[in-house]
Amino acid sequence: MRVVTRQLMFVTTAWACLLCSAGAGVADPRPERWVERCGGVYALCGYVDRATSEPRIDRKFEVGLPFSEGLAAVRSEGKFGYINSSDDMVIAPMFDLARAFRKGHAEVVAGDKAGIIDRTGKLVLPPNYARAIPFAADAALVRPGKAIVPESFGFPRFMIGELLFERDDPRYLLVDLLSGNILKDELAIKEFDFGTFVWAAQPGDKRYGLLAPDGTWKIEPRFETVGKLHGGRAIVCYGRPAGHKDQSAQHGLADATQCGVIDRDGQTILTPQRFRIQGYRNGFYRVAEDKKAGVLDEAGRLLGGRLFDDAILPDSGDVARILVDGRWVGLNRAGNVVPDPEDGKVLAVCPSGIKFRRNGSRIQVVGADEKPTVSYLFDDTYMTCKFPMSVRYNGKWGFLNKDGKLLVDPPSFQDQFNFINGYAGVKVQGKWGILYSNGMLAVAPQFDELGSDAGAYAVSKDGRKFWIDTSGREVSEPRRPEDRRSRLRCGADGGQRVSRNSNGTLLWGIADAAGNIVVEPKYRAITCFRDGLAWVPFDERREWCAIDRNERKRENGACVKNWADSNVADARAETMSDDPYESGVLWMRAELEYGLDLREKPPRFVSQF
Numbered sequence: 286m287r288v289v290t291r292q293l294m295f296v297t298t299a300w301a302c303l304l305c306s307a308g309a310g311v312a313d314p315r316p317e318r319w320v321e322r323c324g325g326v327y328a329l330c331g332y333v334d335r336a337t338s339e340p341r342i343d344r345k346f347e348v349g350l351p352f353s354e355g356l357a358a359v360r361s362e363g364k365f366g367y368i369n370s371s372d373d374m375v376i377a378p379m380f381d382l383a384r385a386f387r388k389g390h391a392e393v394v395a396g397d398k399a400g401i402i403d404r405t406g407k408l409v410l411p412p413n414y415a416r417a418i419p420f421a422a423d424a425a426l427v428r429p430g431k432a433i434v435p436e437s438f439g440f441p442r443f444m445i446g447e448l449l450f451e452r453d454d455p456r457y458l459l460v461d462l463l464s465g466n467i468l469k470d471e472l473a474i475k476e477f478d479f480g481t482f483v484w485a486a487q488p489g490d491k492r493y494g495l496l497a498p499d500g501t502w503k504i505e506p507r508f509e510t511v512g513k514l515h516g517g518r519a520i521v522c523y524g525r526p527a528g529h530k531d532q533s534a535q536h537g538l539a540d541a542t543q544c545g546v547i548d549r550d551g552q553t554i555l556t557p558q559r560f561r562i563q564g565y566r567n568g569f570y571r572v573a574e575d576k577k578a579g580v581l582d583e584a585g586r587l588l589g590g591r592l593f594d595d596a597i598l599p600d601s602g603d604v605a606r607i608l609v610d611g612r613w614v615g616l617n618r619a620g621n622v623v624p625d626p627e628d629g630k631v632l633a634v635c636p637s638g639i640k641f642r643r644n645g646s647r648i649q650v651v652g653a654d655e656k657p658t659v660s661y662l663f664d665d666t667y668m669t670c671k672f673p674m675s676v677r678y679n680g681k682w683g684f685l686n687k688d689g690k691l692l693v694d695p696p697s698f699q700d701q702f703n704f705i706n707g708y709a710g711v712k713v714q715g716k717w718g719i720l721y722s723n724g725m726l727a728v729a730p731q732f733d734e735l736g737s738d739a740g741a742y743a744v745s746k747d748g749r750k751f752w753i754d755t756s757g758r759e760v761s762e763p764r765r766p767e768d769r770r771s772r773l774r775c776g777a778d779g780g781q782r783v784s785r786n787s788n789g790t791l792l793w794g795i796a797d798a799a800g801n802i803v804v805e806p807k808y809r810a811i812t813c814f815r816d817g818l819a820w821v822p823f824d825e826r827r828e829w830c831a832i833d834r835n836e837r838k839r840e841n842g843a844c845v846k847n848w849a850d851s852n853v854a855d856a857r858a859e860t861m862s863d864d865p866y867e868s869g870v871l872w873m874r875a876e877l878e879y880g881l882d883l884r885e886k887p888p889r890f891v892s893q894f
Contacts, residue, residue: 316341316357316370321349326780326797327834328814332357342372347817351385356404358383358391360816362833363841365393367406376406381841382432388480390419390462397431401462409462416457420479424468424498426457459485459500468500478514482551495551503551510544518546518554520562546570555585566598568618569605580605580616588620602626613646635670639689648676650689658689661696673704673722684709684720692724702737708755710735710742717744719755728757739763764882772880772887775813782811782877793877795819804836810873812848820848822873827866849873849888856890 316332319341323330330349332342348360356367356375366378367386382394390401390409400412401419410417415430459469475484477495482503485496494506512520524542544562546555555562560572560579569588570581577592588605595608596616604615604626615623625645632641638653647662664677673684673692683696684704702710707722711730718730719742734745741752741763754760773781780797785806794806795814804811804819812820818831818839828844829851845851847869849858861871875888 316352316355319352319370321351321357323349323816324776324778326775326778326795326803326814327817328776328779329817330359341370342368350383353385353387354389354404356386356391358385363839367391376402379406387419388422390422390425392417392419394432397433399427399432401425410460415455418457418479420459420483421481421498423462425460425462426472426474426479426483427460428455428457456488457485459496459498461499469496472496475511476513477511477519478549481549484508484511495547504547514549516565517549518565519548520565521545521547522561523557544572555581555583558585564598567601569598571596571598578607580607582618586620588616588618589622590620599626611646633668633670635672635687637670637672637687637689639687641668650685652689659685659691659694661691671703673709675701675703682711684724692722693720702735705737706740708737710737719757721755727755728753739765739768762885766882768887769880769882772876779813782813782880784877784881791874791878791881803834804832810870810877812873818842822848822866822870827864829866829869847872853890856892859889859891861888 318335319332320335321330322333322338323344325344329344330346331340331344332349332352333340346359346361347363348365350358352370356369358365359368359378361374361378364378365380365383366374367376367383369375380393380395382399384392386404389404392399393402393412394400395412398412399414399417400408401410401417403409410425410427414427415432416426416428418426420426454473456470457472457474458467459472460466461468469485469487471488473486473493475493477484482495482497484493486493486506490506491509492506493508493511494502495504497503508521508523510520510522522542522544542561543557543559545553545557546562546565548554555570558572558581560574560581562581563571563573563578565571568583570585572579572581572587572592574592577594578596579592580588580596580598582588589607593607593609594611597606599605604617604623606613606625606627607616607622609622613625613627615626617623625643627643628645630643632643632648634640639658640651642649642651643665644662646665648665648668649662650658652658661678664679666675666677668674668676670687672687676683676685676691676696678696681696682698682701683694684692684701686692698711698713699715700712704722708727709720709722710717711720711726712718713730716730717732717735718726719728719735721727732744732746734743734750736743741754741760743762744751744753752760752762773783775781775795778798780795780799780803782793783796783802783806784791784793786792790809792806793808793811794802795804795811796802808821809824810822814834818833820829820831822829823838823844826844828846829848830844831839831842833839846865847858849869849872850865858869858872860868861875862868872888875884878884879887
């Protein structure tokens, strides 16, 4: 069962787009090109060069947000302040939340109210609002009420995307920061580019226009669906279909009967078309209508004069890909059908010399001499250089050796599992067996179900479930030593949780990667550090609370009854006591005891769906 942690959701949503860009390159002195990097036993954050991964600022902050306009919001001792590229704390930590600077201003939260500061840390808009979004240089969009933001382990945290999690079209006021005057009120807003304009709808009107910071309309309200500025373009649409829920604009998409495009200055660069515009790339627009797709050029001309089964826009070059009658071909800027630009493209070259080359919608395997190693054109599945490798031909599975030859010719398996330690599960005539890496069956197909786990196989036959080894001999369920050890580890360089026996009771603490004790084993249970904090149960409070690296309880964070339950979004921790607090403690102790090989099975999460 897939369990999504709240922390994972935040990391995936907010930071993956930054970290994935790090790689080989030339060091960049601009802090906007640095990325935060967190780790160590206390899971603290610093900054590294995006291109070279060279450290720029040491890891010492509980949270580090991206640099903007030369400053970055960081959390230290539970409060947010701002550092510059020299690691000077230029705005002292005093806020519960902080956002990036834009046009010299940043939104901050103090207590349960949001306001706006300037680059000196001075409040230019007192914290009296649920949201206070800097708008261009001298205006703000504010929403009355209390600041409510998603929480991460008891601590509130902004999510990426200014309006991503807002519901029910809350109403905003447009305020002039210099005079404090309200220029417009009761506005429904959607993001365009808060540095220049914003999409806004007036009371009683569901149409959006482009509003300037001084309260004037750059474009009068007339669009039902509007998109965020992306790549210098924003999609706008008229005539929303009946029953359509307007969520797509938050993601830069549109779903309406006629769509056009405007630029960052609000000028029309593509007049309304009868299609839904779904994206722009490299001078092409992808459009859709009635489950068909097409390609427009910059002038709005429908290339090829019609729609197709599918269309893919190119990142570079002059040819898009279209699907016609089950076959991919190319479509150039003149609207002519040309050979598929992906045809003949080498997808991977393996150390053994074989290559995987695209051939139409299939994959051809060729050797170092450029000649096919087999006569088959395989289905377009994931190809790797880890052999024997799974391949599929006309719905049947087989395995490819490193010389490009098939282990079993022709592919004949209904289903398969990849090779692990020289063995793979294969399905023949509805039954599962085990295949050895030489192509011979190690165990004849006879099982209704089969799954690999820690060197053994869980199988079912005639309604009975049991375990076997690679010879088919029945064995005990594996102990899974690596899985057990992983339950105690705290990341790649974060050390692990350790225990000591106190009068027959295991107490828990944390050691760093070198084995040095950093939190004495004295707690009934403990989590690894995250954002500079670890969570422990306090029996006197009947709650889990966060402690810092000095084992001081973090007072400005909310404690929770059951940490395991608060850690997941789509499941609940297995109940181990009628008391929620005690159930959470017992669940975590079971997790830790499983890591010590003192328990047969780990505690479970139970799906909520």
